Amino acid sequence: MSDPQTLFGKIWDRHVVAGLAGGAELLAIDRIFLHERTGAAALNSLKAAGRPVADPSRVFCVMDHIVDTRPGRGDQTLMPGGQAFITETRAAAREAGITLFDVTDPDQGIVHVVSPEMGIVLPGCTLIAPDSHTCTQGAFGALAWGIGSSEAEHSMATGTLRLTRPKTMRVTFTGTLAPGVTPKDMILTLIARHGAGGGKGYAVEFAGEAVRALDMEGRMTLCNMATEFSAMTGMIAPDAKTYDWLRGRRYAPRDAMFDRAVADWQTLPSDEGARFDIEIDIDASAIEPMISWGTSPEHSSGISGSVPADAPERPVAYMGVEPGQKLIGLPIDAAFIGSCTNGRLSDLRRAAALLKGRHVASGIKALVVPGSMAVRRAAEAEGLDRIFTAAGFEWRMSGCSMCFYAGGESFPAGSRVISSTNRNFEGRQGPNIRTHIASPETVAASAIVGCIADPREIAA
Structure with a gap:
């Protein structure tokens, strides 16, 4: 054998x-x-x-x-x-x-x-x-x-x-x-x-x-x-x-x-x-739900956690956070749902379930980019697009948009973005953009509150 x-x-x-x-x-x-x-x-x-x-x-x-x-x-x-x-x-x-x-x-x-x-x-x-x-x-x-x-x-x-x-x-x-x-x-x-x-x-x-x-x-x-x-x-x-x-x-x-x-x-x-x-x-x-605090996916913590006391200086400086700082409550400027990581139909369904009947906080720029045109059509057939737009999200065509910055579309320089993407290195979503990666649910919850939020509290 x-x-x-x-x-x-x-x-x-x-x-x-x-x-x-x-x-x-x-x-x-x-x-x-x-x-x-x-x-x-x-x-x-x-x-x-x-x-x-x-x-x-x-x-x-x-x-x-x-x-x-x-x-x-x-x-x-x-x-x-x-x-x-x-x-x-x-x-x-x-x-x-x-x-x-x-x-x-x-x-x-x-x-x-x-x-x-x-x-x-x-x-x-x-x-x-x-x-x-x-x-x-x-x-x-x-x-x-x-x-x-x-x-x-x-x-x-x-x-x-x-x-x-x-x-x-x-x-x-x-x-x-x-x-x-x-x-x-x-x-x-x-x-x-x-x-x-x-x-x-x-x-x-x-x-x-x-x-x-x-x-x-x-x-x-x-x-x-x-x-x-x-x-x-x-x-x-x-x-x-x-x-x-x-x-x-x-x-x-x-x-x-x-x-x-x-x-x-x-x-x-x-x-x-x-x-x-x-x-x-x-x-x-x-x-528990996770959220990144630095410029690598390894710089991540449970949503109830804090920036580590011994966090490296460069990612802390770039992200504008402090060692020991709690992540919940950190104000955001924008929210992004999409990418090859979390732009599929089930991702959109879960985010929409939290957003239904709610609206993003004042001043938050929010986008949904389906992972494919087939996902987009299926979401529209279920009425998910209407939930997103009623909540204040832009409803886009499919692509790598706003996950991968190549000199095109970007959030305003210096924005703090919570994103369902896979990378958070310096400039990943545009010049001086500070990206916190998380699940679509955490993105949706944070967009509603206007700061990093625990999706389990919104769902409750």
């Missing part, structure tokens, strides 16, 4: 094409995603080298990073030169014959939202994109990770990529989450306790009762921020929830082929007795 294997090990071994010098291996790549910020560069470089895309049916491209999210948008953007990124990527994608989800396509959205919606990501597959949050899609039991443009070029030309096998880590969340506590709070707890570099060099599998209890959108949130833990990727074993999500999706297998696929996917979860290089256990029942 073979030794027990991890989920990661099974997928990796299935995709090894050849061993290479120095211990690296050549892996087969099943799916490749591009976006408009770097897509044209990779495709045009490939063309200049005289190399075609080996299998265009495996390559997809979205317009998401720099597109305008205001209603009525087109190719024009607030980012200087942004329109050229869009038009050049469109031309290159069409010439290469790859699938493009264009600006006005009804299926446009953020890559890590669109791919699961379409059933492009599947259990057991390898999927790459020039975006560090590609690990989001590990929630489906896939091996998904972010790459650079040159690696995208190589993989499109050869269908392979050279990698050195990472170590493995299992993070087990035991127990049950308390009401009002979310997957965003789970991952921020992990990073706050073990550091933003705690996962460096590892492929992380999330496991345990609290993880199994999450729906697929919650699992995507958890895996999304594995890169903020410096992990190569985050993964969750596929189960019945995974299969139910994928059934009937556009690119998923169908009919008898789907049943055969499920039979194979059921062999993927880590075997009993499989060994990981590191094991971390976290009691999920002890987690």
Whole structure:
């Protein structure tokens, strides 16, 4: 009998094409995603080298990073030169014959939202994109990770990529989450306790009762921020929830082929007795809503906590907080709900439930940017857009808007923003913007009160 294997090990071994010098291996790549910020560069470089895309049916491209999210948008953007990124990527994608989800396509959205919606990501597959949050899609039991443009070029030309096998880590969340506590709070707890570099060099599998209890959108949130833990990727074993999500999706297998696929996917979860290089256990029942106070996700605390007494000087100075200062009650200027972390339908539902019949505090700029146009349509069908707008939120088109600042739209300089995004480093949401990352519920609650607030108190 073979030794027990991890989920990661099974997928990796299935995709090894050849061993290479120095211990690296050549892996087969099943799916490749591009976006408009770097897509044209990779495709045009490939063309200049005289190399075609080996299998265009495996390559997809979205317009998401720099597109305008205001209603009525087109190719024009607030980012200087942004329109050229869009038009050049469109031309290159069409010439290469790859699938493009264009600006006005009804299926446009953020890559890590669109791919699961379409059933492009599947259990057991390898999927790459020039975006560090590609690990989001590990929630489906896939091996998904972010790459650079040159690696995208190589993989499109050869269908392979050279990698050195990472170590493995299992993070087990035991127990049950308390009401009002979310997957965003789970991952921020992990990073706050073990550091933003705690996962460096590892492929992380999330496991345990609290993880199994999450729906697929919650699992995507958890895996999304594995890169903020410096992990190569985050993964969750596929189960019945995974299969139910994928059934009937556009690119998923169908009919008898789907049943055969499920039979194979059921062999993927880590075997009993499989060994990981590191094991971390976290009691999920002890987690409370989390909020960041500094300029890294590791600078986070429970909502009832304070800025640490020994907090580093630079993040404290940038964020305009003081060691020992309570986080609840800290005034905010703006609130943002969206991003590939928390821009899905369930995120919008939970935020809207708190906002219904309430209004944001005077002077607060508040925005909702759905993660995809499909999410936007579904939310509108449920009337969520009307709840948000009645509460004082702007209702936008889908994209990475206001999560990723590239010289385009921003909040006013110096604003303190509570955000459902994944990063809070200096300038992430614009020049001198002070970003506190939290769950959509905490964002909504804080927008109502006008300062950082505990969503559990609003819900009560």
